[in-house]
Amino acid sequence: MRQTNVRQGMLRQTMLRHTMMRYTMTAGLAATIGVAGSAAYFSPWFWRRYRMNRIRREVAKNRILALTYDDGPSDGLTPQILDLLQQQNARGTFFMLGRSAQRHPQIADRVVEEGHDIGCHSDQHLNAWKALPWEAVADIDAGYKRLSPWIQPDAMFRPPYGKMTLPTYLSIRRRGAPVWWWTIDSGDTRDVLPSPSQVAERLRKDGGGIVLMHDLDRTQQRNDFVLELTAALLDVAKQESFKVMTLRGICQ
Numbered sequence: 001m002r003q004t005n006v007r008q009g010m011l012r013q014t015m016l017r018h019t020m021m022r023y024t025m026t027a028g029l030a031a032t033i034g035v036a037g038s039a040a041y042f043s044p045w046f047w048r049r050y051r052m053n054r055i056r057r058e059v060a061k062n063r064i065l066a067l068t069y070d071d072g073p074s075d076g077l078t079p080q081i082l083d084l085l086q087q088q089n090a091r092g093t094f095f096m097l098g099r100s101a102q103r104h105p106q107i108a109d110r111v112v113e114e115g116h117d118i119g120c121h122s123d124q125h126l127n128a129w130k131a132l133p134w135e136a137v138a139d140i141d142a143g144y145k146r147l148s149p150w151i152q153p154d155a156m157f158r159p160p161y162g163k164m165t166l167p168t169y170l171s172i173r174r175r176g177a178p179v180w181w182w183t184i185d186s187g188d189t190r191d192v193l194p195s196p197s198q199v200a201e202r203l204r205k206d207g208g209g210i211v212l213m214h215d216l217d218r219t220q221q222r223n224d225f226v227l228e229l230t231a232a233l234l235d236v237a238k239q240e241s242f243k244v245m246t247l248r249g250i251c252q
């Protein structure tokens with residue numbers, strides 16, 4: 001009787017151990033898939049770091065300044081930037097939103113006529129890390145479609161907020177469109193604006209750069225900042241003999 005009890009006790013213990021092991025394995029597997037899945041989903045982040053480090057070296061080696069403007073065109077700031085670039089005989093790159101270009105088609109026309117480059121920045125500016133994957137992909141496609149009077153289906157792309165996921169990366173790869181981030185953030189979206197000369201000095205120190213600015217209409221202070229910064233960057237480029245070019249001109 002006592003022996004049977006002992007045997008039953010041991011059996012119960014073994015079963016308990018097996019159940020525990022199964023739970024541990026399942027949880028471990030789920031965690032691994034979760035971590036691996038997330039790593040794959042957000043993997044373009046690593047690609048971004050690799051790619052922009054390479055580009056950073058490239059622009060410094062060739063002493064290049066690329067002026068880039070996102071989220072436009074607008075009917076206030078964009079024409080003023082175009083006037084300034086025309087005076088300085090410089091070309092810039094405009095990553096437009098489909099919805100903004102549709103609102104101000106004559107300004108998008110002017111950008112093309114004056115020899116600047118246009119890239120796609122999606123239609124509604126969805127953040128790929130926050131939107132559902134298919135919504136973010138659809139927003140990119142909608143951007144290319146609305147910008148089609150000005151750009152080709154494989155025109156360069158800059159992701160809204162700089163964020164890409166595996167699905168948005170694959171959709172851009174399918175198009176064969178080059179993706180561009182930046183090497184210097186102008187800080188024009190920060191609560192407290194830096195001084196234009198601070199950003200211009202960073203350009204001098206880096207020996208060149210791709211500068212991120214925005215040409216949507218915001219406060220007068222922010223619009224003025226973008227204009228002053230553009231002028232300050234062009235001054236540094238002149239002093240340092242940097243080549244001012246659009247992104248299309250930079251080797252991939």
Ligand SMILES: [Zn+2]
Binds near residue numbers: 121160161
């Ligand atoms: Zn943007």
